[in-house]
Amino acid sequence: MDASTFFILVLIGSAAACLLGSLTGLGGGAVLTPLLVLVLGVDLRYAIGASLIAVIATSSGATATFAREGFTNIRVGVVLEVATVAGALLGAYIAGLVDKSTIAIVFSIALFWSAWATLRGAPPVVPTGESDALATRLRLASSHPTHGGSQPYGVVRVPSGLALMFGAGVLSALAGIGSGVIKVLAMDRVMRLPFKVSTTTSNFMIGVTAAASVGVYLHRGQIEPRICAPVVLGGLVGSMVGARLLPRLRTRWLRVIFAIVVIGAGVEMCRKAIVGGF
């Protein structure tokens, strides 16, 4: 394929991946990697690097739009970032030791989990008003805007949240995804933050997590500018459009179609890994 056709295809592909990723909550990386590998024949090692770039673009593009609304809990974000960033550095290191088929399998499992979590939708967890001892000491409790005015909420089980976040960091660096699904799970199910606060805080953290591991990928030569440049452009545009559309769209059907596509991609990645296509 010649350079200009490839550039334009990746540009359109990453814009679509980040647009749909931000609309469905699956993130740009989950869609971009299969697209690059299965459709455009890109080596998985380049694809993971490019996908981390898409993750940062999605996080940056969306945060530029959401940041003002007062949902993000910066204190919780910073505490948990310590764990995700540590996990990401470890994951990036491990990624250099294992072979491509293993990474493809890990990636597929992450896809299946994300698709399942996305289909299930928002959980019926009722946030608590109270915080436990550690959360109180760190003053993590806050409030968020609702229709009936400002609603205070408490935070619990910080150590469990940290452990899950560490795992999310490792997975993010290994598979080249944002692993927003695990981050949201850790915050709303475990730490009992309101869903909207969990998703915005997760988005705030995703870019930081990916940035931690992408440096390692850069030194390893997995960030190929001929592939990543169109991803930067497409990713930023796609996620900004996505963030603007999100409040106005009913995303239920989109999620279902998308989860099916993602599951299909996961199955194909798995098959390729097992028969030795990498």
Added chain:
Amino acid sequence: MLASIACVLFGGVLYLVRHAGARVHVAPFEPAHEPLRSLGGIAREAARLDAAAWMQAGVVLLILMPMARVLTTLVFFMRRRDWVFVGLGLLVLGALIFGLAV
């Protein structure tokens, strides 16, 4: 963010003008050209108007954006003299710089 887009666009146009018909190498994996793998190398090659280096510079600027965001929160906690959180922020920032620089 605009600087990142500008670099990528400049490098991208330069690259497409020079190599529009060239084949892109996408598989099997070969590590990217050595200078494109470190910050100093990217700056040196960009000074020579190397198209790939300009695109890579845009990519690196995008990577710096989350770092800038951590720096902003760090300043926020410093103003409030919230030293525990300044420490946590420094830890995160240190890890990010470690990942990119070492």
